[in-house]
Amino acid sequence: MHPVRIHAPLPAVHARLVGLMAWGLIAFNASCAPLPESEPEDLGSTASAVSGGNILFVGNSFTHGNEEPAYSYNKASVTDTNGSGIGGIPGIFKKLTVQAGLAFNVSLETASGQTLGWHSTNRSAIIGQATWNTVVLQEQSTTPLPTARGGSPTSFTNAARDLRALVLSKNPFANLFLYETWASPASVGTQGYPSGTPGLQAMQTDLREAYFTASRELGFTGVVRVGDGFLRAVDQGLADPNPADGISAGMFNLWSAQDSRHSSRHGSYLSAAVLFAKITQVDPRGLATGTGSAAADLGISATDAGNLHRIAHEIATLADPAVARTLxxxxxxxxxxxxxxxxxxxxxxxxxxxxxxxxxxxxxxxxxxxxxxxxxxxxxxxxxxxxxxxxxxxxxxxxxxxxxxxxxxxxxxxxxxxxxxxxxxxxxxxxxxxxxxxxxxxxxxxxxxxxxxxxxxxxxxxxxxxxxxxxxxxxxxxxxxxxxxxxxxxxxxxxxxxxxxxxxxxxxxxxxxxxxxxxxxxxxxxxxxxxxxxxxxxxxx
Structure with a gap:
């Protein structure tokens, strides 16, 4: 386990306690199933909460969002270090932290289609700044997969290692998270997985193993299991696993209608909610869904938002996958x-x-x-x-x-x-x-x-x-x-x-x-x- 330090000044009452006091009596939307009893209620059991400070998101279109309304969302409240005018998932994250009463200065360094290796080579001057208290790294969506599935896991590990070393060389106390991406209906076919839900499950298993292996071997603060959140929404019958044949009644589409690969507004919102829950360890089930909220701004219904909040909570409270060996x-x-x-x-x-x-x-x-x-x-x-x-x-x-x-x-x-x-x-x-x-x-x-x-x-x-x-x-x-x-x-x-x-x-x-x-x-x-x-x-x- 790697200790995590909180660098931003704490408010008079710790943010997590504020969340418990303000939201502890709100279980979840009445239409949702209860949480499994085996899952702990204590968020982030392997790392301390991050309650504020300067946070940088590094990634590609799986971070900045590939389409509106997520792409430009809340762009005035975040800093796009490349000057592209993007809000994206970091913009949604920022709005959620404001709703929770937390003080984060949110920045993003993103480039469509690029790998972490590209960011290490071309954006080290941005990433390697002592100002960052927390850095979130998102790899290109197929790079962590096994080579037999078209991935390059060694490239992923090398780039994650280099970027971690760069950040810590400037701020030895920085928190570093890996952003686990999602399987998609388009990707499972391209990468040789079975079609439908079995393919989504198989691809997500490979992504999960790659991200947690890198996190353990390299010493990251933790993994934000965004992709596992997507899969849970499918497994619970909330998200349609095959949007190409139309969205089933009562379900939503986590993926873009344009390519069934990037995130839709629901997928982008779920991504931000999982990031919020894991990093801050504040229970997202208490987040507002009415007028002025991030969910309402994005056109997501209160019912869907409540389900997404619950899934984010469930994913953030999951224990890390068991370590089979110490090799x-x-x-x-x-x-x-x-x-x-x-x-x-x-x-x-x-x-x-x-x-x-x-x-x-x-x-x-x-x-x-x-x-x-x-x-x-x-x-x-x-x-x-x-x-x-x-x-x-x-x-x-x-x-x-x-x-x-x-x-x-x-x-x-x-x-x-x-x-x-x-x-x-x-x-x-x-x-x-x-x-x-x-x-x-x-x-x-x-x-x-x-x-x-x-x-x-x-x-x-x-x-x-x-x-x-x-x-x-x-x-x-x-x-x-x-x-x-x-x-x-x-x-x-x-x-x-x-x-x-x-x-x-x-x-x-x-x-x-x-x-x-x-x-x-x-x-x-x-x-x-x-x-x-x-x-x-x-x-x-």
Whole structure:
């Protein structure tokens, strides 16, 4: 969990308490179903409320609204940093905060069709201002999807990481939220999902997983589950899942009648209501729906607005999806020895790994593994003299050499494992490729025999996110002068390599009872392509 700090001066009575006192007796519109008993009434259980200050919305047409009346709504009360005269969903959010008696200065930085990577490259001067207390990031609608569905999840993660780092470099106490977008009738077909409600559910599941994975791994304040709000309105029979054949009686259309992809006035209002509920943690069911309200301004009936308020409340009070494992990429490392400063650092000779960082923190209590039985098919690579054996190449915390294509290998630690143990692998690959290779890890005992059936399958995406041809996010770079020509180059040392890493726990290996693996002393790593430099462990507090 990442602490959230409130930076704007608090009013005499905290805004959330005002909401409870003013609205606590108002349950919901009489036409609505009651809330499920299993859902908590305490909004935002994993983060503190944000009651005001300077908030920036970054995104594209899913943020600024693609059509009137949302596109220009309340534009005089918000700041469009690009000078386009847009109000959009931030304008609706602003009106809702005014209705609730909160003081937010709302700005938006939006560009139609663009990704967060585009914003990072082209709008860093706007986003990277110390004035922002809260920043909300919305990715292009299909980028977070699996690659098999036409997405680019690595691009999403990299851009979110870069923008988070940019914001925090200017204001270390800023709140950062990810704005989860929605599945749509048009998108499910384009991206290869089934038609109808099953397709909406499947696409939203992929979006949800991508946003929460990025939030956990990168350390965001939280995810605003706008897309889940859309799906809930469909599941409750309030929104028509297939507007193309006409809107069923008693239902509304969440998507634009023009393209069945962007948000309609109802969709834009629901988006703003979910943002309002999650960020401020004020119960939206007490928001006014009569003359002068945002709902009335947009032409949304009191009944529909009441349903949308209720859905926003339900979504904002949902517990975050359960975390199935603690497997985490290594996002930073420090080295001692022959290291040249840079971004990332360059290892020029014998160097030692001193610390590594994941979203759980930075750890320097590293214990190295002693390698044996490595059956790599290629000659070990190194800076300077080639190591005598593959086992030597992958022993200890030295980062100046590595075993190419490990094949199989045993890594012994000589220490007992606990629930707080985190294992890690730091591996090397050419700068022209992405870090990470398919790898199987199993628990072994001191005799190198497998312990039970405990194993873990690692994929490329589990390692440090470093795209092919890019070294900016890698842990370090180096140029091998000994080893196979495909790694060292010709002349030797002319090809650049980079380091990346992954950490994981006993739970990731499937261990639920540590005493059941008391005889485990090491790991066996099997891969035809992995080039491990360092295998080790550390303990979390």
């Amino acid at each position: 985490l990429p290594v996002t930073r490392a420090t080295f001692t020895g022959a290291v040249t400063a840079g971004t990332p650092v360059s290892i020029t000779g014998s160097a030692q790994l001193a610390s590594l960082t994941t979203t759980e923190g930075t750890f320097s209590n590293l214990v190295a593994a002693t390698a044996n039985g490595i059956t790599g098919t290629n000659m070990p690579s190194s800076l300077g003299p080639v190591p005598a054996t593959a086992n030597a190449a992958a022993t200890g915390l030295g980062a100046h050499d590595g075993a190419n294509n490990v094949g199989g290998g045993n890594f012994q630690f000589g220490t007992a494992f606990t629930t707080k143990t985190r294992f890690f692998i730091v591996e090397t690959t050419l700068a022209s490729a992405a870090v990470g290779d398919p790898t199987t890890v199993t628990l072994i005992n001191a005799s190198n025999q497998r312990v039970g059936t405990y194993s873990l399958t690692l994929a490329e995406g589990d390692f440090t996110a470093t795209a092919a041809g890019n070294t900016s996010a890698s842990l370090a770079t180096l140029n091998y002068t000994g080893g196979v020509a495909s790694v060292t180059g010709s002349p030797a040392g002319s090809l650049k390599s980079k380091l990346g890493g992954v950490s994981f726990s006993l739970a990731d290996l499937g261990v639920t009872d540590v005493t059941s693996v008391s005889g485990a002393t090491g790991l066996r790593i099997s891969s035809s392509t992995l080039d491990p430099n360092i295998v080790g462990l550390y303990s979390v507090p």
